[in-house]
Amino acid sequence: MRLAELSERSGVSTATIKYYLREGLLPPGERVTATQAEYGTEHLRRLRLVRALIQVGRVPVATAREVLRAVDEESGQFERLGAAVFALPHGPEPDERDPVTSRAHGHARELLELLGWEAEPTTPPHRMLVSSLAALLRLGYPCEPRRLLAYGRAAEEIAEVDIGLMAEGFEPGTTQLEAAVALTVLYEPVLLALRRIAHFEESRRRFEGGHGGAGRGPDGAAG
Amino acid sequence: MRLAELSERSGVSTATIKYYLREGLLPPGERVTATQAEYGTEHLRRLRLVRALIQVGRVPVATAREVLRAVDEESGQFERLGAAVFALPHGPEPDERDPVTSRAHGHARELLELLGWEAEPTTPPHRMLVSSLAALLRLGYPCEPRRLLAYGRAAEEIAEVDIGLMAEGFEPGTTQLEAAVALTVLYEPVLLALRRIAHFEESRRRFEGGHGGAGRGPDGAAG
Numbered sequence: 198m199r200l201a202e203l204s205e206r207s208g209v210s211t212a213t214i215k216y217y218l219r220e221g222l223l224p225p226g227e228r229v230t231a232t233q234a235e236y237g238t239e240h241l242r243r244l245r246l247v248r249a250l251i252q253v254g255r256v257p258v259a260t261a262r263e264v265l266r267a268v269d270e271e272s273g274q275f276e277r278l279g280a281a282v283f284a285l286p287h288g289p290e291p292d293e294r295d296p297v298t299s300r301a302h303g304h305a306r307e308l309l310e311l312l313g314w315e316a317e318p319t320t321p322p323h324r325m326l327v328s329s330l331a332a333l334l335r336l337g338y339p340c341e342p343r344r345l346l347a348y349g350r351a352a353e354e355i356a357e358v359d360i361g362l363m364a365e366g367f368e369p370g371t372t373q374l375e376a377a378v379a380l381t382v383l384y385e386p387v388l389l390a391l392r393r394i395a396h397f398e399e400s401r402r403r404f405e406g407g408h409g410g411a412g413r414g415p416d417g418a419a420g
Numbered sequence: 421m422r423l424a425e426l427s428e429r430s431g432v433s434t435a436t437i438k439y440y441l442r443e444g445l446l447p448p449g450e451r452v453t454a455t456q457a458e459y460g461t462e463h464l465r466r467l468r469l470v471r472a473l474i475q476v477g478r479v480p481v482a483t484a485r486e487v488l489r490a491v492d493e494e495s496g497q498f499e500r501l502g503a504a505v506f507a508l509p510h511g512p513e514p515d516e517r518d519p520v521t522s523r524a525h526g527h528a529r530e531l532l533e534l535l536g537w538e539a540e541p542t543t544p545p546h547r548m549l550v551s552s553l554a555a556l557l558r559l560g561y562p563c564e565p566r567r568l569l570a571y572g573r574a575a576e577e578i579a580e581v582d583i584g585l586m587a588e589g590f591e592p593g594t595t596q597l598e599a600a601v602a603l604t605v606l607y608e609p610v611l612l613a614l615r616r617i618a619h620f621e622e623s624r625r626r627f628e629g630g631h632g633g634a635g636r637g638p639d640g641a642a643g
Contacts, residue, residue, distance in 0.1 A: 282616065316620060326617065332476045337591060347580075352574075377623075383555060386511055386552035396600070
């Protein structure tokens with residue numbers, strides 16, 4: 198397909214597509230004349246992933262380029278999975294000079310041991326865990342490993358569904374790496390929204406003594 | 421305690437505390453002389469919550485003020501819980517003119533029905549769910565309600581732990597509303613980090629055939 202059709206089918210303007218091409222986020226099409234190129238469905242899929250990263254995940258362009266480079270690299274599936282997902286933003290790095298951070302490392306280690314996970318303590322998601330535990334410790338909020346075990350078990354259940362989805366739920370042609378990056382970026386807000394809704398379900402049960410009944414939602418106070 | 425001690429015990433500079441006082445994020449201390457005021461442990465706790473919102477949760481100052489106003493309001497516990505948590509940022513609003521959004525509303529409704537939740541379809545977390553489902557639909561990624569059921573069940577388990585923590589896990593004097601806001605803002609990155617780590621645990625099991633063994637983590641590719 199030509200640029201105009203790629204734009205129409207993807208819903209991304211031709212100007213934006215040209216920008217992504219210049220920035221190396223989208224591989225060049227196959228040149229057919231001096232001024233025209235031909236694009237395939239792999240361009241359509243890649244464009245979708247770029248939009249997921251930049252528009253939905255609010256990942257900076259330079260970071261998106263790094264993620265996509267890892268997706269395209271010639272190496273083992275598992276290493277590329279790591280490189281692609283690890284290139285995503287993971288929040289602030291733990292401050293290793295702060296003594297609270299070493300307590301957070303201890304908590305993280307103990308939690309992963311309780312869960313029976315073999316995770317390396319040096320990966321970006323692990324550092325993200327340590328820095329969020331350090332924030333809790335620093336502010337004096339509870340984060341004992343035993344209390345967080347339910348979080349880990351829930352994460353395990355979700356990961357099982359996610360990896361199953363990655364293996365078979367995506368449209369034919371989507372590589373597992375594209376699916377992995379999309380899963381990380383696009384499904385996180387779904388999980389956070391459901392947790393916030395579940396908080397209301399659970400507190401309604403506890404504080405209102407049973408069901409609140411239809412029309413008695415907490416939204417009356419939302420203003 | 422005086423301002424200097426409040427600063428020392430909270431780890432927040434006196435300049436920042438004065439800024440929070442001016443912005444109405446912290447209630448004024450009890451005036452003891454024309455130039456000095458006395459602060460109590462409730463100021464220390466409030467300061468902690470303000471830091472959680474602004475520094476960790478990256479909530480804008482104006483939004484933090486709205487959240488704290490809701491925390492302090494004189495109304496029912498349950499309504500205030502709604503107002504406080506609903507004032508937090510919830511990501512982009514769903515675009516109701518887009519036909520994809522009505523499909524997302526349908527998916528959200530069906531998912532909550534499957535879960536047996538009574539959530540109102542007008543609350544901010546519900547709109548957050550709809551807009552994240554719309555992003556998935558728009559990009560052609562799978563989000564059938566049955567596939568997302570595991571996310572909902574996991575959210576339920578987490579919410580049960582969270583509300584239990586809210587009721588008893590926080591230090592004496594912390595109101596349930598302060599705890600609810602802190603839980604939402606500070607524990608979300610913990611959950612996301614654990615999900616990302618769990619992805620690697622699960623894919624190691626699937627793609628590498630059993631355990632990778634110590635020292636064979638995915639971090640080799642992290643660069």
